[in-house]
Each structure stands twice: as structure tokens, then as C-alpha cells.
Amino acid sequence: MEEIAAGPLLSLIDTPEDLRKLNKMQLQQVCNELRQFIIDCVSVHGGHFGASLGVVELSVALHYIYNTPDDQLVWDVGHQAYGHKILTGRRKVFHTNRKYGGLSGFPKRSESIYDTFGVGHSSTSISAALGMAIASKYKGENDRRHIAVIGDGAMTAGLPFEALNHAGVSGANLLVILNDNNMSIDPNVGALKEYLTDITTSHSYNKFRDDVWKMLGMLPTKDFQKLASKVEAGLKGVLSKSSNLFEALGFRYFGPVDGHNIIKLTETLKSLKDIPGPKILHIKTVKGKGYDLAEKDQTLWHAPGTFDKITGKINKKIITVPEPPKYQDVFGHTILELAQKNPAIMGITPAMPSGCSLKIMMDAMPDRAIDVGIAEQHAVTLSAGLATQGIRVFCNIYSSFMQRAYDMVIHDVAIQKLPVVFCLDRAGLVGDDGPTHHGAYDIAFMRCIPNLVVSAPMNEAELRNLMYTAQLDETKVPFVIRYPRGQGVMPEWRTPMQKIEIGTGRKICDGQEIAILTIGHPGNFAVAACKELAMEDIYPAHYDLRFVKPLDEAMMHEIAQRYNKIITVEDGTVVGGMGSAVLEFLSQHDYAPEVKMLGIPDSLVEHGKPEELHRECGYDARGIAEAVRELTGVKEMAL
Ligand SMILES: Cc1ncc(C[n+]2csc(CCOP(=O)(O)OP(=O)(O)O)c2C)c(N)n1
Ligand SMILES: CC(=O)[C@@H](O)[C@H](O)COP(=O)(O)O
Ligand SMILES: [Mg+2]
CATH class of the missing domain: 3.40.50.970 (Thiamin diphosphate (ThDP)-binding fold, Pyr/PP domains)
Incomplete structure (x- = not known):
């Protein structure tokens, strides 16, 4: 450089x-x-x-x-x-x-x-x-x-x-x-x-008072300044x-x-x-x-990305095959699709309509999708107020900005069990913006609140299904859906939406000895790790939890009974996050497998490309494969 x-x-x-x-x-x-x-x-x-x-x-x-x-x-x-x-x-x-x-x-x-x-x-x-x-x-x-x-x-x-x-x-x-x-x-x-x-x-008032302050404001004594204030107050009454x-x-x-x-x-x-x-x-x-x-x-x-400064052409990736969409766009199109069928739906964003793609609905349904300005606390309590009147609100807030509105989530939504859907965009490590913007803590701070459902989709279809589930009449509970910045994994993402039973996970594959438990998009890193490990004849099982709260207890019992080594993977802090939820379950039910937790450590992760940061934290595909090898003892045997 x-x-x-x-x-x-x-x-x-x-x-x-x-x-x-x-x-x-x-x-x-x-x-x-x-x-x-x-x-x-x-x-x-x-x-x-x-x-x-x-x-x-x-x-x-x-x-x-x-x-x-x-x-x-x-x-x-x-x-x-x-x-x-x-x-x-x-x-x-x-x-x-x-x-x-x-x-x-x-x-x-x-x-x-x-x-x-x-x-x-x-x-x-x-x-x-x-x-x-x-x-x-x-x-x-x-x-x-x-x-x-x-x-x-x-x-x-x-x-x-x-x-x-x-x-x-x-x-x-x-x-x-x-x-x-x-x-x-x-x-x-x-x-x-x-x-x-x-x-x-x-203008006239402002110019006049500017001049007055210039003349009077710098007078040496307090008395003169008081006088200046009085003169000015009088002028204000006349001119403003x-x-x-x-x-x-x-x-x-x-x-x-x-x-x-x-x-x-x-x-x-x-x-x-x-x-x-x-x-x-x-x-x-x-x-x-x-x-x-x-x-x-x-x-x-x-923040346009890189561009040609002479022509002003913004550099874009050259696309030769269909690309997966950004999660934010899946949200934007899906909320509109749902709102077209369900008249009770409204969308709220605190100042990020382009960033979270609620703009798609704002353009199509201006009276049902609102940008409230940089006002996360207001966005949450406003959503709660709307919910008391039967409106099914999707309140979309970047994970790190939601930190601002924590009391509102507890006091105004959770305690009253109001069915607000919180879509937490930019959950996990966001990349270039660094530690102020990483969505590192939401799993930990949301899962300790009673009455909340806390979920994360592994792909676009799952995001659509979770959004669909969250707005159903039978799902009248506060519902958190967290997803990351950037692209998903499914170029063909407009899948038919179906209900997901709240608190159910999915088995991605069976395996031997070790189970990898993931939440949200790092599930795809685990899929890649399993592929790599299969070439070495190592076959860990892989489960996508989908919900951190409530946990899929039946699935957790199955995992704990079948596998004596568990690796948890999350794009969030390991302090109080999904791994902690798994440990709590295991301890409550007297299971004692060996557990390794991968995720954001208890230290600040600086800025960089998401891939660089996932690597640093050790929960990219390579990190997961390394953790599996470590637990199976393959590394030690090789040494
Ligand atoms: C709490 C919070 N919410 C949202 C954002 C995202 N954000 C960053 S800059 C910005 C616009 C700020 O506008 P303004 O202060 O007028 O600065 P300008 O970009 O116009 O110079 C927003 C919404 C943020 N950084 N922090
Ligand atoms: C300064 C700020 O807070 C925003 O500009 C933020 O950088 C936007 O992030 P996204 O690019 O993820 O929308
Ligand atoms: Mg401005």
C-alpha cells in the first residue's frame, strides 16, 4: 500500500x-x-x-x-x-x-x-x-x-x-x-x-443578532454581558x-x-x-x-466503496453467475411481501432505511414504513406503542445500535410481552467499521431477557421463514431475528415461506464423536469445515440451533447423549452467548461432554475485512476444522 x-x-x-x-x-x-x-x-x-x-x-x-x-x-x-x-x-x-x-x-x-x-x-x-x-x-x-x-x-x-x-x-x-x-x-x-x-x-433576525453579539458579547464585565443578554432578548421578541x-x-x-x-x-x-x-x-x-x-x-x-475519481464510476464486483443477495435486501423484499398480505404489519427504522433496506417498503407503502431518525430508543418504544394497538411491527435496528435501546426492549416490550419483531441487521463482526459497530453482544444481552424469542437464520430461506413465523397470529411474542452484514448463500432466495416451530433446531448432518452446534450464518462455515474434514475421514455431526431462546431441548438431549465432544460456533461474544446457553443446558441436565466455544472473544476485535476478523477469532471454516482436529486428537497424533 x-x-x-x-x-x-x-x-x-x-x-x-x-x-x-x-x-x-x-x-x-x-x-x-x-x-x-x-x-x-x-x-x-x-x-x-x-x-x-x-x-x-x-x-x-x-x-x-x-x-x-x-x-x-x-x-x-x-x-x-x-x-x-x-x-x-x-x-x-x-x-x-x-x-x-x-x-x-x-x-x-x-x-x-x-x-x-x-x-x-x-x-x-x-x-x-x-x-x-x-x-x-x-x-x-x-x-x-x-x-x-x-x-x-x-x-x-x-x-x-x-x-x-x-x-x-x-x-x-x-x-x-x-x-x-x-x-x-x-x-x-x-x-x-x-x-x-x-x-x-x-435571515434578518439572525444577521442582526450576530452583529449585536459581536458588539456586545465581548464586553469585559459580567454586568455588560448581562446587559447584552437583555438587549438581545428584547430584540428577539421584536425580530424573531x-x-x-x-x-x-x-x-x-x-x-x-x-x-x-x-x-x-x-x-x-x-x-x-x-x-x-x-x-x-x-x-x-x-x-x-x-x-x-x-x-x-x-x-x-x-460510503460508496472504491471508485474511479475521474469518471465517478463506483467499482462493483463483476458478476458472471447469479449472486446471493444481501441479507438486508432479503429483509426488505420479504417485509413488503408479508405486508402485502398482512395489513397489520408496519416497519420502523431509526435512520437506516437504505442500510437495512426498509426503503423498499417505504417506497411502496409510505404510510406503513417509517424512518424515525437516529432515535433507537424511540423506535423501540414507538414499536411497543403500536403493538398495543394490534400492529405487527418489524423494528429493524443494527445490532450495535440496539445497545442504545436496551431498557426499552426490557421495560416496554418484554415485560409487557408485546409482539414486536426486532430484526437485528449487522449482527456479528461487521468489518471495516470496527469495534463500535460490531454486533457482538446481542445474543448475550437478548437471551437473558424473559419472554423474548431469540433466533438467527443460517441462510436467506431461513430468514424468510423466521420473518413469516414472527408475524403469525399464533406467535404473539417479542421476537428477535439477528442476521449479518453482507451477502447470504442462496442465489435463488425467493423461497416459499413456511412456519418454523419456535424453539426447534435442525440437524444438518449426523456424525461421529463430535457435534458442531452453530447459530446463524457461521453454520455455513461449519458446512465448509465438514467438507474439508471429510477428506481426512473425520465426520463431525452438525446442528443448526436456529433459536438460542428457547433452546431445542429435545435436540440438545439427543446431542448430549450421542456425542461426548461439542463445539459451539457463533458470530457473537462467547461471554454469555449461545455457547453459554448450551453449557447451561448441559449443566442443568448433568451432561459433561468436553465443550469448546468458538466466537468473538472477551476482548475488542478491531477493524478489517470480515474474513480477516473471523480468521483472527478462529471461527471461520479453517478455525472450526482446526478445533475439530484438536478435539479428536488428530493434531496431537500428527505431531
Ligand atoms: C446510534 C447510531 N445510529 C445510527 C448510526 C448510523 N449513522 C452514521 S452517520 C449517520 C448520519 C448522521 O447524520 P449527520 O449527523 O447529519 O452527519 P452527516 O453524515 O450528514 O455529516 C447515521 C444515521 C450511528 N452511527 N449511530
Ligand atoms: C458511520 C456509520 O455508523 C454508518 O455510516 C455505518 O458505517 C454504516 O454501516 P453499513 O455500511 O454497514 O450500513
Ligand atoms: Mg447531516
Whole structure:
């Protein structure tokens, strides 16, 4: 892998100190070179694209005006922080971004002193920066500034409002920069989005109050500042159509400012630098700025994969034979198919309609499929509310984002035994996004909740059957179906749907001495391992459990009585996961076979291609075959 070449000014910038040595008139060139560098790198190596292009000017301005890393900068989500990474000492290794052993795609504390807070999941920045600001205040670090950069999409979650509510009375020296590009991954949704448009267009008020703050906000004494506040409040009553939401929460609101005007941006940040207390700067930007195609189709170019930077052609696998579909698309088409027959079905997604393919149903049935914004907690409780009224909701949430809504699953769904179907997409190791996004824990955290059914399909047909089963009248229970990122295994996947008896597994093959127990798609790794082992005359049995809860007790008794060695395989943590469920069963029934558990270990698995990570964790086909050989003693005999 080769280092990406940088333009003449950018090549001089190894740290923000170097950037700060430049004069203001050179900043536009730095922005141009930085933007080009991101295009050059992402086109070849992949990664998030549009969001970083949109904050090139902001990234340069922040590091130019603020004394980073002493002043603390917190990026929300972090998918937009490529410019920040490149300006803060990582330019020469940026081509390793998201690669196995390389840079993380998100800010990460262990990677750089400029990464003040680890991110990946959205909407944490204001709370984190407020924590830093309160700590600074307590420690008497009066000159230290704290800045949270949050997008309009991330603002749709509940957490930023909890933080604003607190910050507004904290007196903490905090600047929130609201990067408003009117987009989430898909077009942003909700009333707040409308509100941001409203205040953007209420230009006269905003311009006037900007000027007033410039004149009055920096007055030396507290009394003068109080006076400034009073003057401003009076002006607001006269000039603003409705009072400003952020002001009502105790923030001073500035903007909207053109986030691509580097000079204006640096001037604005400079003037805000010495205004104490909680402030919000609303900037308007364009996601994908500077790369025409990315500006035009912002969802596609959120993370387009690799592409030809000249033509804009996105590189796709050349397909010669029919390919299996992505699991997300099986979900998307199947929910629509089910909804066409069952009028009680509705679909909910918190901000991932393209990612989970609920978009297929949203386009066909807009009143029955809803994107609620980045609001996982709301998505779950909303689903519970709908379920009380007889609606059969499929609430699709990425496994790792579901961590946000755990209490809602227990309190609002499970305790009331409401029949919500949770489709947990991206369950298991997701790959390039790394530990913040791996769906590692859902089996463990779901299976300990009473009343839940917890299942995972081994292939597309099984996913369809589980979805079909979950919405039947006779299945009125909370029902979890987890499946991985990426493709399945069946090119011909539109199979007729049939009911699966809840709590029943399947025997894939009989065998001798050892049984491999799998849940979900690693069942296919086990099939491949069995094939490999057959060539060595080793014949383990293979069972696909299908349900972790309830376990197929009859099948488990059969396994425990016939095999004295068991290997469990799951694309989830081994701590409390499916293997643990098997061990609990064996112990409760006084069976004592030798058990080896394969899965995600009790440590963080970093980013890389899923195959690399499965290999690292030892539960790919090779790892399973090795485990079988080990248990049969073949390895030892060979030695
Ligand atoms: C809790 C959580 N839910 C969903 C996501 C997926 N996600 C990542 S970026 C993003 C859109 C964020 O929009 P915004 O904050 O406006 O940033 P932009 O991409 O527009 O710059 C979403 C939905 C996430 N990272 N975390
Ligand atoms: C930053 C973020 O959270 C999303 O952009 C995420 O990377 C999407 O993941 P998928 O590519 O699996 O949809
Ligand atoms: Mg946005």
C-alpha cells in the first residue's frame, strides 16, 4: 500500500501547529488540497466520503483557530473526521484507514492525542464535550475551550437534548457546532429538520443578532454581558417569528453561517472563542461538497466503496453467475411481501432505511414504513406503542445500535410481552467499521431477557421463514431475528415461506464423536469445515440451533447423549452467548461432554475485512476444522 501524495501546502502540515503558521489567505488552498487528498484516498481505499468533504473548511478552521489538542474537539459519529485525522499527524498513514491493522475510520483516543473521545455511534459529542468542559472548570483550566461538532442527523437523537438541557444551566465553556447539511445517511427527517430550515431562512433576525453579539458579547464585565443578554432578548421578541429553541435552552445561538466560506468561518470562530458559557454555532454545509456526484446523490456517496475519481464510476464486483443477495435486501423484499398480505404489519427504522433496506417498503407503502431518525430508543418504544394497538411491527435496528435501546426492549416490550419483531441487521463482526459497530453482544444481552424469542437464520430461506413465523397470529411474542452484514448463500432466495416451530433446531448432518452446534450464518462455515474434514475421514455431526431462546431441548438431549465432544460456533461474544446457553443446558441436565466455544472473544476485535476478523477469532471454516482436529486428537497424533 502506498502513501497518498499531498499538495504542496498540505505536505507541510504534520500537526495543527504547522497549519497555524500559515497566513489566512493560504487557508483556501489548504482546503482545496485537503479535499483532493480525501478524494484520492477514499476513491482507492474506500470509507466514508460525503461527510468528510462537507467539513473540510470546518476542520481547517477549527485547527487554525483553536489551540488543539489543548482545546478539546469532539466529533460526533466521527465518520466526517478524515480531514481532522489528516491534519493531525496521520496524513502519511491515511491510506491504511479502516484496513486490518491500520487507522480506525473513527476518532479513537488510543490513536491520537487530538482524538479526545472515541466515537462511531452518533449523538454523544455534546455530552462528552460538556463533561470535559465541566472538568476543566473544576480544575481551574479557564483558558481551555471545548467544542462539539454535531450533524443535523445526529441531533435527532435524544441524547444531545439531554446534554443541551444540562449544558444550558451549567455555565460551562462549551461551543456546539451544528453542522447542518439537511442530510443524515438518507435525507434527514423530523420536525427539528423543519425548524433548522426555518431559522436558516429567518435571515434578518439572525444577521442582526450576530452583529449585536459581536458588539456586545465581548464586553469585559459580567454586568455588560448581562446587559447584552437583555438587549438581545428584547430584540428577539421584536425580530424573531418564534423564539429560538437553543436560546430557550440557555445557549447563545449564532448563525447560520456558510460552512464553506473559510474566511468567514475562521472569523466567526475567532469571535466566539472568547465568549464564555454555552454557545451554539449553526453552520450550513453541503454533504459531498466539491465532488459533483457526491453532492447530487448524497446517500449513495455517504460510503460508496472504491471508485474511479475521474469518471465517478463506483467499482462493483463483476458478476458472471447469479449472486446471493444481501441479507438486508432479503429483509426488505420479504417485509413488503408479508405486508402485502398482512395489513397489520408496519416497519420502523431509526435512520437506516437504505442500510437495512426498509426503503423498499417505504417506497411502496409510505404510510406503513417509517424512518424515525437516529432515535433507537424511540423506535423501540414507538414499536411497543403500536403493538398495543394490534400492529405487527418489524423494528429493524443494527445490532450495535440496539445497545442504545436496551431498557426499552426490557421495560416496554418484554415485560409487557408485546409482539414486536426486532430484526437485528449487522449482527456479528461487521468489518471495516470496527469495534463500535460490531454486533457482538446481542445474543448475550437478548437471551437473558424473559419472554423474548431469540433466533438467527443460517441462510436467506431461513430468514424468510423466521420473518413469516414472527408475524403469525399464533406467535404473539417479542421476537428477535439477528442476521449479518453482507451477502447470504442462496442465489435463488425467493423461497416459499413456511412456519418454523419456535424453539426447534435442525440437524444438518449426523456424525461421529463430535457435534458442531452453530447459530446463524457461521453454520455455513461449519458446512465448509465438514467438507474439508471429510477428506481426512473425520465426520463431525452438525446442528443448526436456529433459536438460542428457547433452546431445542429435545435436540440438545439427543446431542448430549450421542456425542461426548461439542463445539459451539457463533458470530457473537462467547461471554454469555449461545455457547453459554448450551453449557447451561448441559449443566442443568448433568451432561459433561468436553465443550469448546468458538466466537468473538472477551476482548475488542478491531477493524478489517470480515474474513480477516473471523480468521483472527478462529471461527471461520479453517478455525472450526482446526478445533475439530484438536478435539479428536488428530493434531496431537500428527505431531
Ligand atoms: C446510534 C447510531 N445510529 C445510527 C448510526 C448510523 N449513522 C452514521 S452517520 C449517520 C448520519 C448522521 O447524520 P449527520 O449527523 O447529519 O452527519 P452527516 O453524515 O450528514 O455529516 C447515521 C444515521 C450511528 N452511527 N449511530
Ligand atoms: C458511520 C456509520 O455508523 C454508518 O455510516 C455505518 O458505517 C454504516 O454501516 P453499513 O455500511 O454497514 O450500513
Ligand atoms: Mg447531516
